[in-house]
Amino acid sequence: MKVVIAPDGFGQTLTASQAAAAIADGMGTRAELVQAPMSDGGPGFIDALRRSVQGARVIDVATVGPFGEQATGQVLLDGDGRGYVESAQAAGLHLTERRDPSWASSYGVGTLMLAAVEGGARVLIVGLGGSATNDGGAGLLAALGIVAYDEAGVALAPGALPLLGVDRVAGTAALRASRVIAATDVDNPLCGPDGASAVFGPQKGASPDDVRLLDTALRRWGEVLDRDRPVRESVLQAAGAGAAGGMGAALFALRAHRRSGFEMVADAAGLAEEIAGASLVVTGEGSFDEQSVRGKVAGGVARLAQDAGVPCVVVAGRVGLGRRQAAAYGIDGTYSLVEHAGERRAIDESAEVLREVSERIAREWAR
Incomplete structure (x- = not known):
C-alpha cells in the first residue's frame, strides 16, 4: 500500500x-x-518548491513585515532564470499579532522582488496568500519605485486607508524587464461583495464599517491604476486581483499573468x-x-x-x-x-x- x-x-x-x-x-x-507538502501560493510556497525545483538556491533577504517591523524572507532562484517570492514572508498574518488591515503594508514584498531581480531572476513568480494586508499592493509598488500620491503631490502613507485620497501613481518599476507571474488560486476581484475587503478583510480584523471603507479605498486605487498604468484588462475587473489583500491588482498593473499556485507546486513535485x-x-x-x-x-x-x-x-x-x-x-x-x-x-x-x-x-x- x-x-x-x-x-x-x-x-x-x-x-x-x-x-x-x-x-x-x-x-x-x-x-x-x-x-x-503543498501550497497554493500562500504560506509554505518557498518551502514546498525548494524540495522539487532543480538547481534551487535559497537566499535570505532582510525586509520588513506588515507594520514595518524587521523581518527576514527568502527568495528561491533556479538555474533557468526564475525567481520565486512568497508574499506571506513579508506581509503574512503570521508575522504579527496586530490585526489592522487598514494600516498594514505590502512594502516588504516589493523588497523581496527586488532581491530576486538582483539575484538574476528574469521571471518573477510571486506566491500570493495569507497576508495581513489590504493595501492593494500599493506598498509593494512603492518598494519597486512606483509611488502613489495625493492631490497635493505628497506620497501616501503606508496602508489601505490612505488610498481613499490617492490621486495618481508615478514612477518606473526597478525590475530590469523581468516578467512577473502571480501565483494564486484565488479568483476574487479587487472590490465588491466577492472582493478582497469583503471576503478576506474580516479574517484580518476588519469590522463591517472597516470593510466598507476598505472597499471604497481599493475601488479608488483600482481606478487610478487603470488610468495611470493601463493594461489589457482592467484591474477592477480581473479575476485574482483581490488575492492577498489586493496584491494581485498591483502585479497585474505590472503586466503579470496569473497561474495556479497549487499547480505550480504540484507540477514541480x-x-x-x-x-x-x-x-x-x-x-x-x-x-x-x-x-x-x-x-x-x-x-x-x-x-x-x-x-x-x-x-x-x-x-x-x-x-x-x-x-x-x-x-x-x-x-x-x-x-x-x-x-x-x-x-x-x-x-x-x-x-x-x-x-x-x-x-x-x-x-x-x-x-
Missing part, C-alpha cells in the same frame, strides 16, 4: 512540512509513505505521477470548507486523486463540509482535529492530535 501525503499548512499552528511529517508518523510503517501509483491520498489544512474546494490545496489534491481513481481523505482542524458535499468533490472521508480532541487541544497540541487522527485513518483504510 502506497500513501501520498500532500497537505497544506494548518493555519498558524503547523507548516505544510510539519503537517506532512505528523501525518506520516501517525500512519506508521504499514505502507510506503510519500510526503509532498510530480504529484500527479505519485498519486497515479498510490492506494490512498491524504491531504489537509487548517479549515476545510466551501472555499477549500474552490481553489485551495485540499480541493486541488482531491481533483488529482479523482482523476487517477485513487481514494482521497482530508484531515483538518475544522471540517465545515458535510459528507455528501465532500463526496461531490471526490473526497472519500473527512477527519476533524477539533472533533477528535476538542478545540483547545487541537490548537495547543496540533502535531500530536494530527498524529492520533492519522493513526485512525491508517487503521480504517488498511481494511
